[in-house]
Amino acid sequence: MANTSATGALLPYAHKRARGAGFESFFHYACWGAATTLLCAMAGICVLLAVGGWPAISTFGLSFFTSTVWNPVTDVYGGAGPILGTLITSVIALLVALPLAFLTAVFLTEFCPHRLRRPIGIAVELLAGIPSIVYGMWGLFVFAPLFAIYIEAPVMAWAAPGTIWERLFSGIPNGSGVLTASIILAIMILPFIAATLRELFLTIPPRVREAAYGVGCTPLETVWSVTLPYVRRSAIGAVMLGLGRALGETMAVTFVIGNSHHLPRGLFDSGATISSTIANEFAEATSAMHISALLALGFVLFLITFVVLALARALLGHGHTA
Amino acid sequence: MTGWPNIFNRRNRRRFANTLFVATCTLATILALIVLAAILFSLLRNGFGSLNLAVFTQDTPPPGGVGGLRNAILGSILLCVGAMIVAVALGILAGTWLAEYSRENWYAKTVRFVNDVLLSAPSILVGLFVYEIAVRPLHSFSTFAGAIALALIAAPIITRTTEDVLRLQPRTLREAGIGLGTPVWVTIRRILWKSAAGGILTGALLAFARISGETAPLLFTSLNNQFFSLDLLKPIANLPVTIFTFALSAYDDWQHLAWAGALLIAISVLGINTLVRVLSARGRA
Numbered sequence: 001m002a003n004t005s006a007t008g009a010l011l012p013y014a015h016k017r018a019r020g021a022g023f024e025s026f027f028h029y030a031c032w033g034a035a036t037t038l039l040c041a042m043a044g045i046c047v048l049l050a051v052g053g054w055p056a057i058s059t060f061g062l063s064f065f066t067s068t069v070w071n072p073v074t075d076v077y078g079g080a081g082p083i084l085g086t087l088i089t090s091v092i093a094l095l096v097a098l099p100l101a102f103l104t105a106v107f108l109t110e111f112c113p114h115r116l117r118r119p120i121g122i123a124v125e126l127l128a129g130i131p132s133i134v135y136g137m138w139g140l141f142v143f144a145p146l147f148a149i150y151i152e153a154p155v156m157a158w159a160a161p162g163t164i165w166e167r168l169f170s171g172i173p174n175g176s177g178v179l180t181a182s183i184i185l186a187i188m189i190l191p192f193i194a195a196t197l198r199e200l201f202l203t204i205p206p207r208v209r210e211a212a213y214g215v216g217c218t219p220l221e222t223v224w225s226v227t228l229p230y231v232r233r234s235a236i237g238a239v240m241l242g243l244g245r246a247l248g249e250t251m252a253v254t255f256v257i258g259n260s261h262h263l264p265r266g267l268f269d270s271g272a273t274i275s276s277t278i279a280n281e282f283a284e285a286t287s288a289m290h291i292s293a294l295l296a297l298g299f300v301l302f303l304i305t306f307v308v309l310a311l312a313r314a315l316l317g318h319g320h321t322a
Numbered sequence: 323m324t325g326w327p328n329i330f331n332r333r334n335r336r337r338f339a340n341t342l343f344v345a346t347c348t349l350a351t352i353l354a355l356i357v358l359a360a361i362l363f364s365l366l367r368n369g370f371g372s373l374n375l376a377v378f379t380q381d382t383p384p385p386g387g388v389g390g391l392r393n394a395i396l397g398s399i400l401l402c403v404g405a406m407i408v409a410v411a412l413g414i415l416a417g418t419w420l421a422e423y424s425r426e427n428w429y430a431k432t433v434r435f436v437n438d439v440l441l442s443a444p445s446i447l448v449g450l451f452v453y454e455i456a457v458r459p460l461h462s463f464s465t466f467a468g469a470i471a472l473a474l475i476a477a478p479i480i481t482r483t484t485e486d487v488l489r490l491q492p493r494t495l496r497e498a499g500i501g502l503g504t505p506v507w508v509t510i511r512r513i514l515w516k517s518a519a520g521g522i523l524t525g526a527l528l529a530f531a532r533i534s535g536e537t538a539p540l541l542f543t544s545l546n547n548q549f550f551s552l553d554l555l556k557p558i559a560n561l562p563v564t565i566f567t568f569a570l571s572a573y574d575d576w577q578h579l580a581w582a583g584a585l586l587i588a589i590s591v592l593g594i595n596t597l598v599r600v601l602s603a604r605g606r607a
Binding site for chain 1: 336337339340343344346347348350351353354355357358360361364365368411412413414415416418419420422423424430432433435436437438439440442443444445446447448450451453454455474477478481505506507510511531532534535536537538541542545562565566569570577580581584587588591592595596599
C-alpha cells in the first residue's frame, strides 16, 4: 500500500486558502461521510442480523445449529438443514467448477489460437456478468428435466440396494435437488473464476514463461511449476471469491434445490440453503420467532461469507476489481 | 525387452503427459463453452418466442389473462435510476475520500477493506438489512426501500473504480491546480474528476449492469406489484421479482412472460457490458 506522498494526494496543500476555500471542509466532510456510510452499512448488516436473530438463538440454543426440525406451525426452528445445505452445495459447486475454470483459463492463455483468444476471453467475461436468475430459470426449465431423465433415473437404477451408492444417490428423481443446485451454481461461478484466473495469468511477465520454455519445459511443466506458483496466492484468493459467490447465491439455487428443510438424505434429495430459505419464507413470515430464526440464519451466512471473503481479499490484495 | 525402454523413456513420458494436458484443457474449454452456449440458446429461443408488442404495452396479467410486462419494466427502470442516483453520489464521494483525503491510516484501510467485502457480499443480506431499517419502521414494502437496497449493492463498485481511477491520475495535475491557487476541492471537482470521468463512468455502468438483474434484495424491500404504480412508498412491480414469481408458477403464459423478462434483462446487461468494453477500448486508443 503506497503512502500519501507517493500517490501524489493533495493533503500537504490543504491548509492554503483561496476563493471557494470555505467549502473545502464541507466537501472534505461530505467525502468522509460517504466513506463512513459504507462502513456503517456493513456494521449495520452485522449488528441488525445479530440482534434480530438473537431471540431465536437464545431460545433454541445450540439446537438451532444441530436440529433439523424447522416447523413454522409449532414455532420450533433448527437450522442444521439449510446451514449444511449451503456448505454442501457450495463445496460441490467449487469442486465441479474449479478444475474446468482452471483448465479453461490455461487454455486461453497458453494454447488457444491467437485469433480466438480475444473473442473467447470476452465471451467468458460477459457470461460472468449474466444475472443469476437467468441461470436459475435455465436450471428449472431446461437442465432439471434432462438431468432427471438422463442422469438421475439411470444412476438410481444402477446403484444396487444396500451399497453406499444407493445411500449417496437416494432421493426422488424429479430433477431438482442438492446435486442439481450444485451443478447450476458451478455453471454460474465457472465464467467468474475462469475470467479472474485468466486475468491473473495475463499479469505474469512474458519472460518468466519464456525462461521456462527456454530451459526446455513442456507447456504442462511450465504451467505447473512456473506460472501457477507465480500467482498461487492470488489464485487461491480468486477461488475463495468464487466460493463466496456460491455461498451467498440465492436465485440460481432457489429454483432447483426443492426447498425442504430436512437434512438431504442423498445427492438427488431435495434440500435448502440459507439464502433460499430466507428468499422463500421471509416475506410471508408472520410470527416473531419465525422472522428471528430467519435473521439468525442470515447472521450465520454473514459470518461464513465474511470469513471467506476477508480471506480472499487478504490473499488477492487490492489490485483486482473482480 | 529391448524395444520397450525407448517407448517409456523420460522424453516420451513428458511428451505424453503434455499432450494429455493440452487435450484436457481444450476439452474443458469446449465443454464450458457448450454449456454456456446452451444457456444463451434456450434464453434466446424461449425469450424471443415469447416477446411481442404486448410485452411492452400491457401490464402483468392475472393467471390465464393476456398481458405484458410494462409495469415491471418501468418499475425496474425507476428502481435502478433511483438507486444509481444515490450510489453514484455515495460512490464517487467515498472513492474520492479514499484516494485524495484519507491519510492511509487504519480508518482508511478499514473502509477500503469493508468496501471490498461489500462488493461481493451476499445480496440477500443487504435485502434483510434494508428490510430492518426501511421496511419495518414504515410498516410497508416500498420503492424507496428497494432503491436503497440496490444502491448499497452498486455503491461499492463505484467507490472502487473511482478510487482506482483517481490514483492513476498524474501528480502533476494536482500540482497544476495547487499552482493556480485553487482550493483542493475545486481541483478535485474541476480537474481530477474531469480527467477521470471516463473511468468513473465505466464503474457506474458496471454497477448499473450488476443491479439491473439483482433479485434477492428486492424480494422483501420493494416486493412486487401486479399493477402499475409509481408511488415511492408502495410496493412496485419490477422485472426480477416478476420473473421469479412467474417462472415458479404453474401457468404457461406466465412462464412465457418470465422468459421474455429474462431475455430483456440479459440483453440490457450484455449491452451495458459491451458498451463498457467499447468505451474503455476507445479510451486506451
